[in-house]
Amino acid sequence: xxxxxxxxxxxxLDPIRGAxxxxxxxxxxxxxxxxxxxxxxxxxxxxxxxFYFGDxxxxxxxxxxxACFEGxxxxxxxxxxxxxxxxxxxxxxxPRNDIEISITDTPRWNWGxxxxxxxxxxxxxxxxx
Numbered sequence: 001x002x003x004x005x006x007x008x009x010x011x012x013l014d015p016i017r018g019a020x021x022x023x024x025x026x027x028x029x030x031x032x033x034x035x036x037x038x039x040x041x042x043x044x045x046x047x048x049x050x051f052y053f054g055d056x057x058x059x060x061x062x063x064x065x066x067a068c069f070e071g072x073x074x075x076x077x078x079x080x081x082x083x084x085x086x087x088x089x090x091x092x093x094x095p096r097n098d099i100e101i102s103i104t105d106t107p108r109w110n111w112g113x114x115x116x117x118x119x120x121x122x123x124x125x126x127x128x129x
Contacts, residue, residue, distance in 0.1 A: 001038075001068060001111055001123065002028065002038075002040065002067065002068035003040045003041075003042070003066075003067045003068075004024060004040065004041045004042070004064060004065070004066050004067075005041075005042045005044055005064070005065040006020070006024070006041060006042065006043050006044065006063075006064055007044045007046065007062065007063040007064075008044075008046070008060075008061065008062045008063070009045065009046060009047075009048060009051060009059050009060075010045030010046055011045075011048075012059055012060055013043055013045040014045055016092055017043050019091070019092065020043075020088075020092060021039070021041055021043075023088060023091050024041065024064070024088075025039045025041070026087070027080055027083040027084050027087060028080065030079075030083060031076050031077075031079040031080035031083055031129075032068070032072060032076060032080060032125075032129060033125055033126050033129050034125055035124060035125050038125065056097065057097065057098050058098055060094045060095065060098045061098040062088070062094060062098060062099050062100070063100045063102075064084065064099070064101045064102070065102050066080075066101065066102065066103045066104065067104045068103065068104070068105060068106075069105070069107075069111065069118065069127050070105035070107055070108070071127040071128045072103075072128070072129055073128070073129060076129045077103050080103070081101050084099065084101055085099055085101075108121075
């Protein structure tokens with residue numbers, strides 16, 4: 001299981017939201033072996049006076065917060081980070097300096113899914129990649 005929050009300036013996110021979603025999900029499928037139907041993303045577009053991201057970044061700055069079941073290997077996480085940086089730059093012109101990614105693993109029992117605790121739910125994809 002994974003959930004992704006994508007933060008950016010609304011003026012930048014709105015025009016590319018669909019294509020950006022496809023790129024991010026493609027990276028998740030490749031690195032984490034998620035099925036195509038497993039896309040859970042929230043785009044949070046902020047006004048310039050609501051989003052502070054420090055000097056040295058452009059208005060294309062994106063912050064991605066990925067919450068997922070624990071169990072993915074360090075290699076899978078590094079692959080995901082690399083794929084996101086490469087593809088967001090190549091496909092959307094977002095410089096790597098403007099992409100920040102955090103991945104948070106939580107035990108499955110900390111998730112509530114389909115009326116059960118996450119460790120009681122069978123998923124249709126591998127978690128230990």
